[in-house]
Amino acid sequence: MCYRCHMVERADMRIEQLADGFELWVGDVAIVRHRAAEPAFFVGSGRPLVEMYRGNFAIEDRVDERLPLRHAEIAGNLVRLAVAAGLAPLLELRVEPGGLALNAAGPALNRFWLRVLADAGERLWGGGEQMSYFDMAGRRFPLWTSEPGVGRDKSTQLTWQADVTGKSGGDYWNTNYPQPTYVSSRRYALHVETDAYAAFDFRDPDFHEIEAWAVPARIEAWAAPSFVGLVEQLSARFGRQPRLPDWAIGGAIVGLKDGERSFDRLEGFVAAGAEVSGLWCEDWVGLRVTSFGKRLFWDWKANEARYPGLRGRIAALAARGIRFLGYVNPYLAADGVQFVEAAERGYLALRQDSDDIYLVDFGEFDCGVVDFTNPDAAKWFAERIIGQEMLDFGLSGWMADFGEYLPVDVRLSNGVDGMLMHNPWPTIWAKVNADAVASRGRTGDALFFMRAGWTGVQAHCPLLWAGDQSVDFSRHDGIGTVIRGALSSGLLGNAYHHSDIGGYTSLFGNVRTAELIMRWSEMAAFTPVMRSHEGNRPDDNLQIDGDPQVLAHFARMTRIHAALAPYVAGLCDEAVATGLPLQRPLFLHFEEDAACYPVETAYLYGPDLLVAPVIEPGAERWQVYLPAGADWIHLWSHEAHSGGQVLDVESPIGSPPVFWRAGSVHEALFAGLASI
Template structure:
């Protein structure tokens, strides 16, 4: 159905076919403006956000000056909101601008059908279907627990606003898709909110009165996802090495290599060794933290260049870690300070130091092109790529304080959400400068609109090492599906989870289930977590190591299929992990977030609850073949047994890749 704009004597309609999506009338205005003062508190990337609202005015007057729309309030006629319209059948852009720069709030009311479903919102971790809830868009730490009813979340809130909630996420994005085959995007970096609580309308709030409201429409949801990928950017293909074996994460200094040899000797298919501690360790009460001076720490890894060369000869790629901040007691901080590359306090020229929990770090000011180029070349280019790293975790990006002074004098309340995109560009530019786009890679947890153009691979952030509903293993699936609908083709997680606090530790059951799930992601990467000594690792027992070895080989055998999906992603922007409704038009699938399509030809239903050895699996319309037994299944809901090493996985019997899948059945099945 095409988009169309219809002008009336006292307002206008924006329609999708014969269905009105946005309707404004002078006596029933869709737009309101106001003023407010944000009330913000940040504690180590966790935010308390409130609004001191001063006024809110409906725009109840309308004029059409030859297609140039003017809106205002009858009691304040000097303040004009102008709306310019660019529209074709598939895309509409409303350019909304206010003449009074003191106006810093806008509300927009859009129409919705009672049975309409909505998804998107960036990387949402708790809910795939957004209906019935309110979603603020503000990049931050997601929190620990993320459920205000739980003791863990309450403890973390008391310790520094760190409990989080269902909507808190490293990667928000004010873009949402409708089951009616259209999508809406707010082109703004200001704090904004999508409110879907009321059943008859979509309410939008933005802390800025100048923004673009974009609508996209297409004939199918896959085509709509492609259209969004065209809009926000497309990732390069994943490197062959990143998908052809597991990436083992160890942070044990020189002892890492003996442990790595033991893991390799298990028969595991390994393509990478990831050592985030290559820069050294700082011990804190939270656990082992890294020393944020982004260069090789010879005291922790005494002979690392030789080791990297030896690993390369075995076909093993070496990966490290970096983030956009510099510890004030590091060498690189002094270099940045001397060049005036650091963000400053608002009222003097002193560098702004952020408390990261028992140490402070400076903020490299990426609004300064020279500072961004310095970080890209001096740190990532010279200290990492030239040193021999093939990839890295590009961590953080969410912590820009809202009271800094930036080089470009932009409002830090808006720069905050843009920061992950600037950070991703710094990393991508470094790789491009060495001609290694699609060969070297990095992975990020933070994001915002447009990060798709620079970040080649997302990871799900810092899950708790448990099965909890809002912060455990299951949130990885929701994060992959929600972000994938917005053009983020590649997603993966820390195998085993990351956050271990207040007695929450990995169980053998969790490790086995995460191993099973990780094998069916584009990248399979383990992580030791924030407290390695307190938690099980992939080499903690013979049983866990044998299971990891088995599933890493399953992951490696899927590489030709993953390569085909990666090629499809490059061409169309379609994600590798997809909700069922993307290919099967059935409202019964709109809420499903604990299983997914892996491409169009494979369905994966991980076990994401503790101490369960089977689950109900929903199969859409096709003949599906069980990967481990070869048994055929028809459409419907089926009980499926799931011992460790055999998570419920099915493939379409008519798939062009059926021979590959059947070979896995023959080698690894019953």
């Protein structure tokens, strides 16, 4: 079987008239049926109620009017919809290649609902990066970029504590990266071209309801005979990342934020036998200590006091084949030098009610918002901050953090309402970074990674990271969420995904265990990029180099990760050519095996490896479903097993459940991993 597909020709959307309405089809899939008695299109008006507190949003809608558009007048590919015959049309639909263009009667209509046909047992994936549920069927998913929350489970004490202390508990649908696109098990995909607050409601057995707080410009749809074909088309639509650089897949990026001591500690990793490709010091700009923990000083330049002689240190690492990475985000601390520079140039967003600079509370310090809708401000940040202070200084990569914090009541240079700029802000932020990298001719070499996203972030961001998981095994905010995040975002054209080894958020006494770090390291070894993080409270938590056993285990996993580089390099080439993600749901290559569809915490790593990370504490055995249609070889014992069965496999720390497909051309490489 060949897993490198050629681009599937896109199926056009078409309209078929009914006696009392019409249907919309894409390929051989009917997606909308509109009848006078059962209308699919609704418009209306409403008023948003939005409260933001440090990146967490409480959003309500006051719907003033919701009008079913029962009457349809059809002329070829044009449909005019009205509340009733004889009344003026309120919505015009025009069927165009690949989609449906929409035009509302006037700006007062700022609410839109569409009902899409549903099938019994249908599964639905996508929605951006969904962390709690890979299959979205049966639930409602608001689509608004925000902090995902701490705990993300209203039944837990951790979430309750986060809610009452900082309005930051979150829920299952909260995500840094939403996107109004989904893939159906009926082998079609649908995208809503809007920047407004939106929601996918998959709770009704008869229809899926799409909601947007503005009439979308377009509804796009794709159909293909295979899911691989759908992913190819979606990645072509939204953009494909450049190939990951060889240095990023050839070893681990060790995250340390200990000032100049970070260099000495790195030597401990090397001495333990770790394959190190990068040193990531997010505190390269200096620290600010708050009640949340050790945070950074948001003035984006090397802090000589914390990292004396950093430029020389970076050069010395480079001579050894180790890259240096830092950190940046799109805000400037009000007590920093760059804030003053940006303010003097008029590059900061303003308040709506005055010409004062809009200051955002980030938790015991305030920051200005660089107004990227001002082309000069975007160019200034790309050149002055990322270009000169980072790339020219010697950095080979960075975390491009935040992007989801844009206040909705801010006044921007382009005059667009903050409610419509909030969601696309991460994509704009990604472009600023990508433009800076391209200006130095380092696309495909310098590597930045982001957690925030929206439609089109794929075209600019070369690598996602899963965000700020809690330092635990919890169902909705722990280690397992990063697998669901990789699978959901991967179907929408994000080929590369990774996470903070050991998690990040440590609050209310929740701290890392050695077991968690080791299990996370095992999973990370079988992802495109392997990167550690010390977390928000490094002094309260176990670090990798704080326990000899944990360090030795991590070092071995880095060697396994590095040994896989030839296989991963081929997957990166395939991603450039086809858009296929490196981490894939089992059904992507085993569509005829119904048992693959419910699996959401195991994945295919390319076509030839099956990875089922242990994501519960205390587990010495783990159940793994092996897809039918292939035989599978256990990575550590080399025992062969037939597909189509659930295998209960011994999974002690150091031997996570991993299998390779019998007959793989990479069999010799895989067979050698057990001896590392």
